[in-house]
Amino acid sequence: MSSNIEGKVVVITGASSGLGEATARLLSAQGAVVVLGARRTERIEALAQELIGLGGRALAQTTDVTKREQVQALVDAAVQSFGRVDVMINNAGLMPHSLLERGKVEDWERMIDVNIKGVLYGIAAALPVMQSQKSGHVINVSSVAGHKVGPGGAVYSATKHAVRVLSEGLRQEVKPHNIRTTVISPGAVATELPGSATEADVAKSLQDFYAAYAISADSFARAVAFAISQPEDMDVNEILFRPTRQEY
Numbered sequence: 001m002s003s004n005i006e007g008k009v010v011v012i013t014g015a016s017s018g019l020g021e022a023t024a025r026l027l028s029a030q031g032a033v034v035v036l037g038a039r040r041t042e043r044i045e046a047l048a049q050e051l052i053g054l055g056g057r058a059l060a061q062t063t064d065v066t067k068r069e070q071v072q073a074l075v076d077a078a079v080q081s082f083g084r085v086d087v088m089i090n091n092a093g094l095m096p097h098s099l100l101e102r103g104k105v106e107d108w109e110r111m112i113d114v115n116i117k118g119v120l121y122g123i124a125a126a127l128p129v130m131q132s133q134k135s136g137h138v139i140n141v142s143s144v145a146g147h148k149v150g151p152g153g154a155v156y157s158a159t160k161h162a163v164r165v166l167s168e169g170l171r172q173e174v175k176p177h178n179i180r181t182t183v184i185s186p187g188a189v190a191t192e193l194p195g196s197a198t199e200a201d202v203a204k205s206l207q208d209f210y211a212a213y214a215i216s217a218d219s220f221a222r223a224v225a226f227a228i229s230q231p232e233d234m235d236v237n238e239i240l241f242r243p244t245r246q247e248y
């Protein structure tokens with residue numbers, strides 16, 4: 001077991017699939033208490049039961065990150081059940097790529113609501129708890145697309161650039177409170193993310209790209225574990241990783 005993970009209370013949004021689910025599994029195996037949020041209740045409840053069956057401690061709470069009060073309730077549930085929040089992982093996100101000329105305004109709004117405002121709601125809920133504890137760790141999920149932009153990815157990249165900027169601003173502000181901040185920017189990782197595309201041709205090309213390049217979601221979970229497991233005086237601020245064969 002990794003000593004600086006064991007016993008920590010870790011809240012994860014978007015824990016019903018992909019990166020969030022893989023992270024919950026790995027951190028639970030390393031002794032963390034995991035508090036799982038997502039809209040698909042049956043998925044997170046089944047995951048929590050599975051982790052408890054394996055000897056872990058876990059809690060599932062239905063959470064739509066576009067609803068500020070639900071994100072607050074997720075953090076409140078962690079505090080009520082386990083007394084504290086050591087790590088807040090703002091992971092929920094979606095990626096319905098399309099060219100701007102297609103005018104998929106509802107997709108743009110959903111990306112802004114989930115990928116940016118959802119992260120802000122997570123910060124708003126977790127920060128007061130961490131400030132009063134005088135310790136904590138906020139982990140935000142950006143992307144390679146938070147460093148680059150390509151055709152069809154303008155709005156998604158904008159949201160992921162925003163996550164990096166927010167993370168850097170947060171890093172500077174929370175120093176007096178002994179809070180660590182990490183922004184993780186993955187390349188292609190095999191999850192349900194390409195399924196969030198709403199245009200059939202885009203979905204097909206994303207599926208093809210992911211089939212060719214994506215690596216296991218455990219890669220992300222290991223990056224999270226690396227950041228958390230460092231001694232408390234070491235703040236891992238940024239991690240950018242790609243599949244070895246991914247050029248973009």
Ligand SMILES: NC(=O)c1ccc[n+]([C@@H]2O[C@H](COP(=O)([O-])OP(=O)(O)OC[C@H]3O[C@@H](n4cnc5c(N)ncnc54)[C@H](OP(=O)(O)O)[C@@H]3O)[C@@H](O)[C@H]2O)c1
Pocket residue numbers: 013014015016017018019020037038039040041063064065066091092093094095114141142143144185186187188189190191192193194196
């Ligand atoms: N996979 C990659 O290649 C990759 C690369 C870079 C960055 N990322 C980022 O990684 C994060 C996780 O994505 P993933 O790849 O694991 O995709 P995924 O398998 O589709 O998982 C997305 C998660 O977000 C949750 N979610 C979506 N909308 C939500 C909402 N309104 N409220 C609460 N939860 C919501 C989903 O849960 P419910 O549907 O149950 O609510 C699901 O658990 C995203 O921020 C994504 O942008 C992924």
